[in-house]
Amino acid sequence: MTTHKGFDPQDFRAALGTFTTGVTIITTRAADGEPIGITANSFNSVSLNPPLVLWSLAKNARSREAFANAKHWNVHVLSAAQEALSGRFARQGEDKFSGLELDEGISKAPLLNGCTARFQCRTAFSYDGGDHIIFVGEVLAYDRSELPPLVFQSGQYALAARKPREEVRLGSTPPPECSYTEDLLGYLLGRAHYQMLHALRQLLSTQALDERSFFILSVLSIRDGLSLQEINGFISYTGMLADETSMSALESQRLVAIEQDEERTRYVLTADGREASLRQIALAKAVEEDVAAKLGTGDTMALKLLLKRLIASSDPGMPDLWSPR
Amino acid sequence: MTTHKGFDPQDFRAALGTFTTGVTIITTRAADGEPIGITANSFNSVSLNPPLVLWSLAKNARSREAFANAKHWNVHVLSAAQEALSGRFARQGEDKFSGLELDEGISKAPLLNGCTARFQCRTAFSYDGGDHIIFVGEVLAYDRSELPPLVFQSGQYALAARKPREEVRLGSTPPPECSYTEDLLGYLLGRAHYQMLHALRQLLSTQALDERSFFILSVLSIRDGLSLQEINGFISYTGMLADETSMSALESQRLVAIEQDEERTRYVLTADGREASLRQIALAKAVEEDVAAKLGTGDTMALKLLLKRLIASSDPGMPDLWSPR
Incomplete structure (x- = not known):
């Protein structure tokens, strides 16, 4: 057990990273019209009524001002095929939107396509979260596709292997003395x-x-x-x-x-x-x-x-x- | 695109559910000493310095008072083998802690074992989140194991199939006219x-x-x-x-x-x-x-x-x- 004083940032991050997440790109538009987007896995749902979601942004992020001033932002739950897009929006300095076709949304915030789900939001609250700001948004519109979602776990992209509700068994449980099981x-x-x-x-x-x-x-x-x-x-x-x-x-x-x-x-x-x-x-x-x-x-x-x-x-x-x- | 007025709770929940998460059990102790625990997948990390994490709890949850009054709570990132435990803590009315051995933590909040990671927290903030309360906790201590984590996606438990950083390729890319590829x-x-x-x-x-x-x-x-x-x-x-x-x-x-x-x-x-x-x-x-x-x-x-x-x-x-x- 590592207690507070001994926190090594890399080790603490690794422990947090064991919590599996999806991957999102969150977009908005700066006051001057520039499209803004970042990759985030800190997304989560909060409330059904009213429909609220949240994510958090580092206070020292270059996009902080844009998101702090924006009324609207869009959350894109990335599909398995969008790993490269995730990488692009996670890096700084690139023209992230270059070559991307945008869909028409209810606000001016860029709306990407090819995603598993999209949530078009209006900032409801923003809260202090240490070195991050927690943005809580009201979902004004959403849609989703049947595309399988991209997964992130312990610093690696992943795909989900879903477990049916009932355990998958091919045969009866073998007697304990049987060294040959269907699990081989x-x-x-x-x-x-x-x-x-x-x-x-x-x-x-x-x-x-x-x-x-x-x-x-x-x-x-x-x-x-x-x-x-x-x-x-x-x-x-x-x-x-x-x-x-x-x-x-x-x-x-x-x-x-x-x-x-x-x-x-x-x-x-x-x-x-x-x-x-x-x-x-x-x-x-x-x-x-x-x-x-x-x-x-x-x-x-x-x-x-x-x-x-x-x-x-x-x-x-x-x-x-x-x-x- | 479904807009606000047309939100069907079940469909909206399904769209949110495409965002993959891990599964956690969050525990605390009520004022009378009763152990409290619930399954939650609304966990996420917020801040490294100070070390903060968050999760959200329905305002009508039976455990609301206990969590609102508690200074300390523990987040357990469940391992793949803990699916049954997740189910147990997601249901109401059971004696959830029956038969469970508890580890000694830094607070009186119950500390379960067999998990992938554990974060022992003290409430830093609690924020309004519509029909939920967002609890932000300062991590006072944490530990983790090598056990693979349990995953949750679209209402089903799952396991992660991780993608290496480099694409896994067994051979060269076949010419486009080749109908037989290594992807078969x-x-x-x-x-x-x-x-x-x-x-x-x-x-x-x-x-x-x-x-x-x-x-x-x-x-x-x-x-x-x-x-x-x-x-x-x-x-x-x-x-x-x-x-x-x-x-x-x-x-x-x-x-x-x-x-x-x-x-x-x-x-x-x-x-x-x-x-x-x-x-x-x-x-x-x-x-x-x-x-x-x-x-x-x-x-x-x-x-x-x-x-x-x-x-x-x-x-x-x-x-x-x-x-x-």
Whole structure:
């Protein structure tokens, strides 16, 4: 427990930062008409009747005078895609509004778009808050979109992974002596992967293809004209390997053609092969849309983010499939 | 855009709720010594010097008098495991503190444990906030743990999936005509699954086992004495199926024994089979600990939560492996 005298500003800030927040940009217009905006996560709702919200501004902020004199200001709850905008409005000195289209609001305060929610306010009170001023505003108008909101926690942007009201359980609680539970990450990743693969497998069976052929076609659809060794460099992480037999099978299905020059053999997709691969990708995208509809856009973004972080942290050194040659 | 006169309280609340927050429990002690506590997400930091925080309390709250008269109150930033505690302190009439161990604080205000951060405060100001009172407190002492915080967004609890400062990219940006990108959920799930499987595959090869055998042993380690058909009911989602040849191979490796009665053939794990399975589970747990160390505890919890939601939403109707018989 750190008591008052021993407060280290950085450590105290870190402790406060564990309280998760959204991210807002708050805008107003200076007396001379200049648009003013800053990023703030000190926003919160206060009252429903009358509808009041609050946020606080450092007394030494360059925008202090503008906000102190302004009658109106707008709070923009930023969406997950507005991380760069958050950064722009958090820095000083830039022409923050450059290139931004503004919507028409009920006051002259700039109204940004692409946000999760917007609250157009009139200052109701301003209160002393130590080195900050607390602005309490009456909400005169508001709107919101379905865009997932941007989150901030411990100095990092984040996305929310929402918990349903009922606990998500896949099976019964295992007896205590069972060392294998549904909570094992490896089990969850495997089961999620195989369940997502279910529809693709059905398509592959109508295409008379196995999973290995699917991976080979996928790689060739991104980078054509590869040698067997290069193909395997991209698919070996699956535990499957292509060999001349598997390539011949794809050739006899007229999905792949062989290009032989003096030095080596390269494989290219035929028009049929590209068509087959496109159908697989279209199906994968349809399955993903179905998942996104069930989980929600923000949660699906969060899942992808976490999977990418997991992959990056356990990457055995796979070659970059998309790098230009 | 909804303007003032048209405010529907429920819709306005929903718009405010898109601003993500942490969850706190704020405690004090009434004049008669009764412990008081409420769940609040209206907390925020205000000032570093002096160290001030704020939160707001409904004017019609039962605890209003206690907080208005108290000099001291404590803010507890709840951890991800404290969802039930949040619910308990959000409801009225319960003996909220029943069974809770309290820590010794600098005032008589109850100090809960198991939190992400705690701020022990003395009321500095209290301000009018419409139907709420805004309490601004000077932080006299604080502490924090490494426990991941609980998040609240749009009326649901959540976990944060943090974004690193640098964008997570697995490969180069694909050319615009490429329809196959690293952003495809199916690709990410497959690659994450196969990368997590990498260490297990190495173990399996020292055990002279293939993946199908791994799934068979795993199922038998949870539910012993299954018929071939029952085993396949549990592993068919992987696309792999057990047959008598695969079971005979496991029997000749002395990992599985065959129990024949009049009606049918059942398979049971031998002591060696159980030992082999335990080594696989131990490895899977070690791989998971490694991931959790890299991603962080909270992000790993978020990943598991999202995978469970994905699995539950795309479950083709798998039998419950852990259900009691």
